[in-house]
Amino acid sequence: MSLLRIDNMTHYFGGLRAVHDYSLRIGPGQIRGLIGPNGAGKTTIFNLITGIYRPTSGTIVFDGQNIVGLQPHQVAAMGIGRTFQNMRLWRHMTVLDHVKLARYARLTYGLMGAFFGTPRRQREEAETEELAYRLLELVGVARFAGQVVTGLPYGAQRRVELARALAMEPKVLLLDEPTAGMNPEEMLQMVQIIRRVHKDLGMAIFLIEHRMRVVMDLCQVIQTLVFGQVIAEGTPDEIRNNPQVIDAYLGKEVVT
Amino acid sequence: MTFFLQQVVNALQWGSFYALIALGYSMVYSVLMLFNFAHGDIFMVGAYMGFFVATGLVTLGAAGVLALPSWLILALTILMAMFLTSLVGMLVERVGYRPLRGAPRASAALTGLMIGIILQTGNLALLGARRQTFPGLIDVTSYKVAGVIVSNKALIIITLSILLTLALHQFVRRTKWGMAMRAMAYDFAVVPLMGVSINTIALLTFGLGSALAAVAGIFFGMAYPVLEPYMGLLVGWKAFVAAILGGRGSVLGAGLAGFLLGFIEIFVAAVFPSTLRDVIAYSIILVILTFRPYGFFGEPYSAQLRL
Numbered sequence: 001m002s003l004l005r006i007d008n009m010t011h012y013f014g015g016l017r018a019v020h021d022y023s024l025r026i027g028p029g030q031i032r033g034l035i036g037p038n039g040a041g042k043t044t045i046f047n048l049i050t051g052i053y054r055p056t057s058g059t060i061v062f063d064g065q066n067i068v069g070l071q072p073h074q075v076a077a078m079g080i081g082r083t084f085q086n087m088r089l090w091r092h093m094t095v096l097d098h099v100k101l102a103r104y105a106r107l108t109y110g111l112m113g114a115f116f117g118t119p120r121r122q123r124e125e126a127e128t129e130e131l132a133y134r135l136l137e138l139v140g141v142a143r144f145a146g147q148v149v150t151g152l153p154y155g156a157q158r159r160v161e162l163a164r165a166l167a168m169e170p171k172v173l174l175l176d177e178p179t180a181g182m183n184p185e186e187m188l189q190m191v192q193i194i195r196r197v198h199k200d201l202g203m204a205i206f207l208i209e210h211r212m213r214v215v216m217d218l219c220q221v222i223q224t225l226v227f228g229q230v231i232a233e234g235t236p237d238e239i240r241n242n243p244q245v246i247d248a249y250l251g252k253e254v255v256t
Numbered sequence: 257m258t259f260f261l262q263q264v265v266n267a268l269q270w271g272s273f274y275a276l277i278a279l280g281y282s283m284v285y286s287v288l289m290l291f292n293f294a295h296g297d298i299f300m301v302g303a304y305m306g307f308f309v310a311t312g313l314v315t316l317g318a319a320g321v322l323a324l325p326s327w328l329i330l331a332l333t334i335l336m337a338m339f340l341t342s343l344v345g346m347l348v349e350r351v352g353y354r355p356l357r358g359a360p361r362a363s364a365a366l367t368g369l370m371i372g373i374i375l376q377t378g379n380l381a382l383l384g385a386r387r388q389t390f391p392g393l394i395d396v397t398s399y400k401v402a403g404v405i406v407s408n409k410a411l412i413i414i415t416l417s418i419l420l421t422l423a424l425h426q427f428v429r430r431t432k433w434g435m436a437m438r439a440m441a442y443d444f445a446v447v448p449l450m451g452v453s454i455n456t457i458a459l460l461t462f463g464l465g466s467a468l469a470a471v472a473g474i475f476f477g478m479a480y481p482v483l484e485p486y487m488g489l490l491v492g493w494k495a496f497v498a499a500i501l502g503g504r505g506s507v508l509g510a511g512l513a514g515f516l517l518g519f520i521e522i523f524v525a526a527v528f529p530s531t532l533r534d535v536i537a538y539s540i541i542l543v544i545l546t547f548r549p550y551g552f553f554g555e556p557y558s559a560q561l562r563l
Contacts, residue, residue, distance in 0.1 A: 050449060051448075052445075071448065071453065072448035072449055073448040073449075073450075073451050073452055073453045073454070076448060076449045076450060076451045077451040081449075082449055084446070088443050088445065088446040089442075089443070090438070090439045090442035090443055090446075091442050091443075091555075092442065092505075092555055093438060093439065093442065097435060097438075097439075100435065101432075101435050101436060101439055101447075101450050101452070102450045102451075104432050104435075104436060104450055104451055104452050105451040105452075107432045110431075111427075111431065114426075114427070114430040114431040114432075114434075115426060115430065164450075168450065168451065
């Protein structure tokens with residue numbers, strides 16, 4: 001029984017076919033990877049899953065329910081969390097606020113609570129902060145909790161983004177190039193963090209990556225996407241040795 | 257000195273209108289990156305809503321059906337006008353802006369102008385060109401403190417305007433909806449991925465702003481009891497100036513800038529011939545903006561990619 005199942009999904013931007021006949025199965029707790037050259041349509045697939053675009057055809061079933069046509073906030077509330085390739089944080093908001101807003105749907109206190117501090121507000125705020133610190137601890141940025149995100153080092157900002165996605169308590173976590181722009185040391189740390197997050201929280205992870213080493217390290221099954229079409233799917237070893245993949249994507253400068 | 261203090265009182269009252277309208281302008285501008293040019297006309301709608309409610313309650317009282325004390329009539333007028341006007345504001349969002357989410361910025365700006373024209377001329381068509389007179393809701397008493405004349409009306413207007421500004425500031429800071437608004441101001445596109453409905457927050461933003469504009473409308477009607485369909489035009493433009501001057505994303509900034517506008521206008525008029533008031537006042541503001549292009553409390557920002 002797949003947690004996330006996509007069948008024959010195709011998407012056009014005007015006359016341009018961005019994704020063609022794409023299918024995916026992710027079971028609970030699995031880690032899947034998606035690789036492919038720039039412009040292959042990887043991020044488009046994330047946008048289709050999260051409801052930002054609506055696929056031209058095909059089905060997306062999450063947790064037994066068809067989610068095609070749902071609004072992004074509905075998809076998110078069902079348990080699909082996400083980070084972005086070009087990191088989308090809210091400048092001038094604190095790290096703690098980022099994680100708190102991810103708990104939006106679970107905060108039930110209203111105006112009275114906000115203005116006069118009812119017991120319910122105290123309780124919910126305490127719960128939220130406890131969870132926030134636990135997640136920030138998990139990704140290693142708890143010491144920045146009270147700081148505004150713009151002042152943080154790049155690697156820390158990416159971890160805040162991850163913590164924010166985790167605070168949604170997603171069943172599937174979509175990571176769009178989590179190591180983009182990182183130096184080799186930061187990259188290794190990020191791989192460790194992802195592994196730790198997966199071990200501790202046990203959600204399924206679907207990962208887009210450019211760096212072969214990261215996907216090969218983390219994923220059990222990898223898809224290769226070229227011009228919106230999956231040209232190969234298999235274990236890291238199978239992908240590494242697939243002549244089509246080497247030809248279309250890896251080229252000569254294979255593993256970085 | 258007495259003259260100066262008297263002008264301060266006048267400026268506070270005059271600035272109250274700008275401040276209350278600027279809050280709504282500023283919120284929509286901050287949260288949705290839109291200039292809702294219909295907001296001045298929402299102020300007009302608010303004044304008329306207040307007029308209808310107040311006239312109705314006063315008439316009921318005169319007919320002996322429902323005699324309410326004047327403070328209660330004022331309170332009910334304010335609350336009901338806030339409610340009704342916020343419905344109009346949310347309708348504007350739903351019908352005028354939501355379909356254009358993601359459309360070019362210029363189209364959304366046009367929407368505001370067109371809705372403004374519709375509200376003005378719609379009012380004209382429905383109620384005719386006759387000006388309406390806002391009922392005197394409370395018995396005006398004036399107090400003389402150290403030579404300065406302050407009416408109870410002015411006190412109500414000034415105090416409530418300041419309180420509402422502070423309340424909105426706290427709302428944005430403390431509630432989860434306020435937090436979502438702040439986040440939307442920085443990056444619109446990510447907010448739904450936190451399970452927040454952008455449409456709900458947009459409606460809330462328009463609703464709150466319109467409710468505050470309604471209060472401004474009622475206060476304006478209390479101070480200058482003549483209502484006409486185009487009353488929101490110039491006041492609206494000036495409040496828009498205050499919203500920008502306050503700085504994007506700052507509730508307090510918009511409120512303060514509203515009062516500042518009141519001060520500049522009143523004090524310029526106190527010194528120079530009143531025909532030159534706006535010429536001089538807005539030249540001053542132009543200079544201020546030259547030195548503070550992001551306003552008083554705005555942070556430099558770049559337009560984010562929007563959905």
